[in-house]
Amino acid sequence: MSKRTARIVRQVGAPRLIASALVLLIGVLVARFSWEVPLISDAERALYDFRLMLTTDRAEQDPRILLVTYTDDTLINTQVRSPLDRKILADALRNLDKMGAKAIAIDIIVDQPTPNDDYLVDAFRSMKTPTYLAFTSAATNGRFIEQRQEDFLRDFQSKIRTTAVHPTSIEIETDNDGVVRNWPKQPKTLPPLLARAVTGAADNFDDYHRGVRFRLPAYQDRPVFSKLPIDLIANPDTAALMTDQVKGRYVLIGGDLLDLDLFETPMKKITGERTIGLEVHATMLAQLLDGVQYSGIPPGSTWAVALLVIIAGTLTALLDARPWRMAVLMVGQAIFFVALPFYLQWHGIDTQYLPAFGWGIGWLLAYSSVGATARAVGSQQRRFAQSALGKYLPRDIASEILRDPDRLALHGEKREIFVVFTDLEGFTKLSHAIEPEMVAFLLNKYLDTLSETVLRYGGTIDKFVGDAVVAFWGAPISRPDDGERAARAAWAMYEAGEAFRKDVPEGVPAIGRTRVGLHWGEAIVGNFGGEGRIQYTALGDSMNTAARLESANKPLNTKVLASRAAVERSGLDWWRPLGRITLRGRSTPVEIFEPVPESTAEERAYLAKLLERIDAGDESAFDELESLALTNVRDAALANLVYRLQHIEPGGSYDLG
Structure with a gap:
């Protein structure tokens, strides 16, 4: 191979070699920074989601967490849509306080007044169970809350604050494509994130900003998190029947409403549905309770693999081997570079920002550019x-x-x-x-x-x-x-x-x-x-x-x-x-x-003779042609010929314009 390489260098010339070197450099950069390149980053996210789906655990229903939700039926029953009815929330809190919940977190923003506010304040102030009410700010969530709403929220939080009732952040972070993949960053201006707040001291997750560990249900009819409508909990008669499902659990209260507070997650490609924000918080809470943190990609490793990819593509292009050996080599490289991200994700390394798609592009750039240079050795x-x-x-x-x-x-x-x-x-x-x-x-x-x-x-x-x-x-x-x-x-x-x-x-x-x-x-x-x-x-x-x-x-x-x-x-x-x-x-x-x-030779000759006579001005020949067309009623081309001849002089030409 070295002799072949030396021959290529002599015959190709400096301009082409410089161009190839530039392409190789671009290949290295793409293989390293593909998550930051428009369009390619979309492919990287899609591949990451695919890896996450294939390596996601199938889980039994989590016995530690219960979701209590406002549903569309709740809105119909209360005849209140926005803000959500606070009386039913207050009744549910009073009942939950008696049912032995481990902690209660409420993913509902109380940012404007309603007639039932005093009733809700009394319920909060009577709580003995650790209870956390959602808080956000205009500075961190300006698309959904204005300063006046934040002011009302702060005032309401001050009214309900006791040794058992505290604020909690309900921020959820999405990527540029609107998909939830990571734990949100924790601004110092906000109270602890819901998952961290309800569990108390969870310092090891304070700075965690990598992947959310999503899970899929082991059985289609048993979701990962059990869910009850708030109507049942707010009614003392039905609430009493639910005590076993509440006792000792973290209870998360929020909305499960059509087209409201819904998020896309990588799991949508399997479930086909968006996920309510409350379930995203429940997923992070379960991950925290299990102490599962994905490891980051070791520093410098992405550069090393990017260079390896370019070297592999270059050497493959220069290799002078039999076709079957080339096929084996290329398939082997493809398997390695495709399987490596799956292997890492499966073993607890967060492969976000691992440029897997960029590796493929970098390899192709190296292979095609060096291969084109090699193929340039030959006659024009x-x-x-x-x-x-x-x-x-x-x-x-x-x-x-x-x-x-x-x-x-x-x-x-x-x-x-x-x-x-x-x-x-x-x-x-x-x-x-x-x-x-x-x-x-x-x-x-x-x-x-x-x-x-x-x-x-x-x-x-x-x-x-x-x-x-x-x-x-x-x-x-x-x-x-x-x-x-x-x-x-x-x-x-x-x-x-x-x-x-x-x-x-x-x-x-x-x-x-x-x-x-x-x-x-x-x-x-x-x-x-x-x-x-x-x-x-x-x-x-x-x-x-x-x-x-x-x-x-x-x-x-x-x-x-x-x-x-x-x-x-x-x-x-x-x-x-x-x-x-x-x-x-x-x-x-x-x-x-x-x-x-x-057709027969006689039929073709007869038509040719008729046209000669028509060109010569023989009107009887035109009559014969019309008769021939009427005899062959399915011959549309012949009928069209008669029509055209009717509209031109003998010997003339029909203009298609």
């Missing part, structure tokens, strides 16, 4: 020849070019070619009526089918324009039977389109016909696009004429249209004439023909 002609092979050239032409790359011109040259242009009727409208995945499936299948047809008849695929296929015969290598190949391919592409439209999945609306245009003429053929983006293509009026012939099928009710120039050089006798038209944007009339392989 060989590279051009290779770029035209594969799916765009038939096999015999590709073989000739490989033997003699000079056959594929590196510049434009004038050639006489047969051009075929196709279009799938109504596909753009159809694409708006079905799912994007189905659009991609149908379009790829359709283009594959038509591409195979072109190559089977020895054509060169020029380009795809949406659902349109452009192909030509006569370049880069011409053959004596190019005209026949092109004509048969044009008809075969129409038939392939008919087979395709009959074989679509259920539920897909009807697909239109494939329309085809065929023309022969001069074009400039060669490689165009510049050194950085090269395409072997044809340019010129013949390409435009073929495209306009394809478009003319729609107003003329035809399927395949060919110009006289193409017909005369096709070597086939299956054509019937359809008069003269002036294509859109053109001034020179074109004689057009349609392939009718199913």
Whole structure:
């Protein structure tokens, strides 16, 4: 490998090497700082959430925590929505105080007056159970509370403060994408966070700001935290029945309301639902009670792995090995770099800010940049020849070019070619009526089918324009039977389109016909696009004429249209004439023909003779043509011919405008 590397350095030259070095540097930076790069950071968060889901424990119902919630039924029963009814809260607190709760935390902001405030104050002041009421400030939560609300809240807190009643912070921190992943930072201006407050001395969590340990229920019908509506607790008769579910537990009171205080968590990808804020606090409380803290990523390790990734991609690109060995090596590297974050997360290391997606991008940048530099060692002609092979050239032409790359011109040259242009009727409208995945499936299948047809008849695929296929015969290598190949391919592409439209999945609306245009003429053929983006293509009026012939099928009710120039050089006798038209944007009339392989030579000759007589001004010939059209009522193209001839002078041309 060292000899190969030395050869590359000599042959590539300094500019390309400098460019490769810059790409490698970018790869290192992306592999290290991908969490800070827009868009890439979104992918990193998605991967982190995926890792978290796969490594999340399935838990039995937690016997230490009970959620008591205002529900939408509570709002209906109390006929109070905002602020939440405080009388029912006061009644619930009085009952809970008798039921032996270990501690009570209330995730409700009392930030404006209601008629029941004195009743609630009396309830708080009578509490013997440690009780914590939510507090926040305009400085830390300005989107949801104003200074006047904070002032009211502070005054209310001072009224209820006893040795058993205290304020608690209910801050929940979300990332830039609105998802809760971490414990919030603890501002000095706020009281202890709810989870820390209700447990008392929990100093080891004071500075914890890493991942929340989410859990999933072991059984679908038993959530991780049991939940009771506040209505049951507020009613003395039903509350007495709930004593066993309250005694010795941390009771968290808050809302479980539609579209209120809901948060997205990584678990949404599994549950499909957002999580109420009260349950987020319960999750953090359970994590604190279990003493589970994720470890951070060791300092400097991200730099080390980023460099390792770039080295791996570089060495892989330079390795001269058999394909199966290269495949094994690349798969092995992929498994290692993909599995490492999962391994770390599984073993208690918080892999947030671990640039796992950035590793992949860095590896690809290193591999592609060094590989491109290595592949640059070779002849320009060989590279051009290779770029035209594969799916765009038939096999015999590709073989000739490989033997003699000079056959594929590196510049434009004038050639006489047969051009075929196709279009799938109504596909753009159809694409708006079905799912994007189905659009991609149908379009790829359709283009594959038509591409195979072109190559089977020895054509060169020029380009795809949406659902349109452009192909030509006569370049880069011409053959004596190019005209026949092109004509048969044009008809075969129409038939392939008919087979395709009959074989679509259920539920897909009807697909239109494939329309085809065929023309022969001069074009400039060669490689165009510049050194950085090269395409072997044809340019010129013949390409435009073929495209306009394809478009003319729609107003003329035809399927395949060919110009006289193409017909005369096709070597086939299956054509019937359809008069003269002036294509859109053109001034020179074109004689057009349609392939009718199913008709007899006598039928085609009879129609050609009728048109000659009509051009000569023979009115009886027009009557015969009308009679022929009436006899063949399903022949829409023939009926259209009669219509056009009615609107032009003998020997004239119908203008498609």
